Amino acid sequence: MEELLKIHDLTIELRTKKARYNLVENIDFTVNEKEAFGIVGESGCGKSITAYSIINLLSTPPLYIKKGSINFKGKELTNLSSKEMRKIRGNEISMIFQEPMTALDPLFTIGEQLKEVMQIHTKLTDKEMDNKVIETLKKVEIPRAEQIVNDYPHQLSGGMLQRVMIAISMINNPKLLIADEPTTALDVTIQAQILDLMNGLKEKFGTSIIMITHDLGVISETCDRVAVFYGGHVVEISDVENIFENSMHPYTLGLVKSVSSLGQKRKELYTIPGVVPTYDQMGIGCRFYDRCVKKMDICKNKVPPLKEYSKGHQCRCWLYEEVN
Amino acid sequence: MRSYITRRLLLFIPVLIGISLAVFLLMHLIPGDAVDSLLGVEATDELREQLTKQFGLDLPWYEQYFNWISGVLKGDFGYSIRTGKAILPEILSRFKVTFELSILSSIISWIIAIPLGILAAVKRNTWADGLARVVALFWVSIPNFALVTLLLLFLSLQFNYYPALQYTAFFDNPVQNLKTLIFPALVLGAIMAGSVMRMTRSSMLEVLRQDFIRTIRAKGAKEKVVIFKHALKNSFSPIITIIGMQIGYLLGGTVITEQIFSLPGLGLFILTGINQRDYPVVQGSILFFALVFVIINLIVDILYACIDPRISYK
Numbered sequence: 001m002e003e004l005l006k007i008h009d010l011t012i013e014l015r016t017k018k019a020r021y022n023l024v025e026n027i028d029f030t031v032n033e034k035e036a037f038g039i040v041g042e043s044g045c046g047k048s049i050t051a052y053s054i055i056n057l058l059s060t061p062p063l064y065i066k067k068g069s070i071n072f073k074g075k076e077l078t079n080l081s082s083k084e085m086r087k088i089r090g091n092e093i094s095m096i097f098q099e100p101m102t103a104l105d106p107l108f109t110i111g112e113q114l115k116e117v118m119q120i121h122t123k124l125t126d127k128e129m130d131n132k133v134i135e136t137l138k139k140v141e142i143p144r145a146e147q148i149v150n151d152y153p154h155q156l157s158g159g160m161l162q163r164v165m166i167a168i169s170m171i172n173n174p175k176l177l178i179a180d181e182p183t184t185a186l187d188v189t190i191q192a193q194i195l196d197l198m199n200g201l202k203e204k205f206g207t208s209i210i211m212i213t214h215d216l217g218v219i220s221e222t223c224d225r226v227a228v229f230y231g232g233h234v235v236e237i238s239d240v241e242n243i244f245e246n247s248m249h250p251y252t253l254g255l256v257k258s259v260s261s262l263g264q265k266r267k268e269l270y271t272i273p274g275v276v277p278t279y280d281q282m283g284i285g286c287r288f289y290d291r292c293v294k295k296m297d298i299c300k301n302k303v304p305p306l307k308e309y310s311k312g313h314q315c316r317c318w319l320y321e322e323v324n
Numbered sequence: 325m326r327s328y329i330t331r332r333l334l335l336f337i338p339v340l341i342g343i344s345l346a347v348f349l350l351m352h353l354i355p356g357d358a359v360d361s362l363l364g365v366e367a368t369d370e371l372r373e374q375l376t377k378q379f380g381l382d383l384p385w386y387e388q389y390f391n392w393i394s395g396v397l398k399g400d401f402g403y404s405i406r407t408g409k410a411i412l413p414e415i416l417s418r419f420k421v422t423f424e425l426s427i428l429s430s431i432i433s434w435i436i437a438i439p440l441g442i443l444a445a446v447k448r449n450t451w452a453d454g455l456a457r458v459v460a461l462f463w464v465s466i467p468n469f470a471l472v473t474l475l476l477l478f479l480s481l482q483f484n485y486y487p488a489l490q491y492t493a494f495f496d497n498p499v500q501n502l503k504t505l506i507f508p509a510l511v512l513g514a515i516m517a518g519s520v521m522r523m524t525r526s527s528m529l530e531v532l533r534q535d536f537i538r539t540i541r542a543k544g545a546k547e548k549v550v551i552f553k554h555a556l557k558n559s560f561s562p563i564i565t566i567i568g569m570q571i572g573y574l575l576g577g578t579v580i581t582e583q584i585f586s587l588p589g590l591g592l593f594i595l596t597g598i599n600q601r602d603y604p605v606v607q608g609s610i611l612f613f614a615l616v617f618v619i620i621n622l623i624v625d626i627l628y629a630c631i632d633p634r635i636s637y638k
Binding site: 055057086087088089090091094095097099102103104105106107108116117120121152154165168 | 534535536538539540541542543544545546554557558631632633634
């Protein structure tokens with residue numbers, strides 16, 4: 001498998017008047033071609049800002065890339081001028097967001113908003129664009145596409161709008177689609193439809209997907225490999241089966257245990273004790289230290305390294321360092 | 325849409341009846357009447373009585389009101405007690421001046437305020453934003469008469485400019501007309517610009533924070549497109565609201581500016597009318613002003629629907 005996106009040692013900093021904080025630190029992961037890569041973690045763990053930093057949509061200030069590299073098809077994205085970055089956005093790498101209801105401009109029709117992304121990146125004629133709009137809307141399974149192009153966002157439901165967002169992001173055949181919690185704001189029944197749709201599109205277009213979510217269920221349904229984020233660190237990377245079957249990091253174990261399933265009826269759900277520390281309360285050691293059930297002395301003062309322990313299975317925990 | 329406009333136009337009727345009644349009664353509550361101010365204290369009772377009768381001031385108030393309003397409905401606003409001239413033609417000819425002044429000063433204010441407001445929002449919390457906000461606050465706070473006086477003083481000392489004594493209509497001599505109006509328009513425009521700029525800034529800031537702006541950036545759009553095509557259009561409703569209100573007030577006449585630049589506008593007409601207890605003049609002008617104000621409001625409401633597809637009037 002060919003590497004498409006390689007993030008190495010990425011650290012993103014929040015600069016305030018008083019101090020600077022590393023919101024995410026030493027992020028390392030690789031997304032391969034035609035692969036769905038999941039990023040899972042609680043809110044505030046840095047998964048979204050990591051994704052935004054790929055196409056430089058961080059709100060700067062106060063967020064800055066402090067160090068590290070983001071390599072996309074051999075091109076270093078952190079060095080690009082804003083003009084070069086604009087050529088990649090919406091064209092080679094596109095993005096969909098959590099809230100479809102607010103992600104579209106309320107004053108423009110669906111058709112206009114789909115055409116806009118082609119006007120930016122292609123030289124198609126108006127007629128060709130109109131055809132492509134209808135064609136793409138049909139690909140994302142929107143009924144009555146011919147009428148919907150003339151509708152405004154407020155006339156559609158959340159699920160339909162998310163399909164429109166997907167159509168906007170796919171219309172230029174990107175190599176990589178970043179989906180930031182694309183189903184969180186939707187009804188459960190619609191969630192499944194959207195995930196199915198994205199799975200299908202991945203096959204059809206050969207697009208790689210980065211799926212950001214807090215829901216392990218979404219990961220298991222859509223992803224090939226997954227990175228678990230905690231407090232701005234990658235704590236475990238593995239293929240999806242191994243995350244569920246052979247989780248290594250105590251945090252991943254807790255996450256997997258706290259997924260509800262049908263067999264578990266009436267049993268109390270497992271919860272990980274404690275809360276995620278905020279960025280200004282991070283210690284100098286392992287960021288999961290306070291909540292870890294297997295903590296040791298070394299964990300308090302030293303961050304464990306992210307290491308590969310079996311093929312394709314990386315973990316950041318002192319537990320396994322000792323064994324070796 | 326058409327039925328909405330019809331309904332709004334029908335609503336004008338109760339509004340205008342209410343306003344005409346209020347104006348009428350207020351004028352009659354003011355002690356002293358036109359006869360006193362016309363004749364002075366030394367007039368004979370006989371003469372006084374004769375004039376009172378002539379103006380119909382001896383009738384009960386509701387009869388006076390009825391006589392007046394039925395004339396108004398026929399397009400006859402009555403005659404000035406002072407000058408004996410018909411009021412409606414006078415209002416209309418003065419309104420032309422006021423209208424031109426209002427439009428000119430509005431355009432000036434947009435040219436200043438909207439780009440500055442956008443700049444301040446886009447460069448928020450930088451020195452440019454700070455400067456723009458301070459200047460805007462200054463314009464909002466400075467009283468109209470102070471600015472007019474200072475400007476006039478400056479112009480006459482530096483450039484030997486004096487306000488024209490004679491107003492020239494635009495179609496008679498456009499250059500002379502603009503020369504007469506440009507400075508009063510600048511003053512009024514600058515004052516309007518303060519609040520329009522502040523509204524533009526805050527409205528833009530609110531829109532720029534919204535999710536869809538991020539979507540447009542993620543599409544690879546240039547910042548120019550993000551700001552002018554999407555953010556500005558979405559910021560327009562509150563800006564139009566405030567512009568509409570300001571034009572409404574301006575069309576009612578700006579007494580001080582008109583006085584200083586000796587423009588024969590509506591404001592001065594009303595003021596003179598009040599001073600001279602010229603009931604028909606005041607009543608007629610205020611009713612006219614009210615009508616203009618509700619029309620402006622209607623236009624603003626229609627503009628909302630033109631901009632925002634979520635607003636539809638049925």
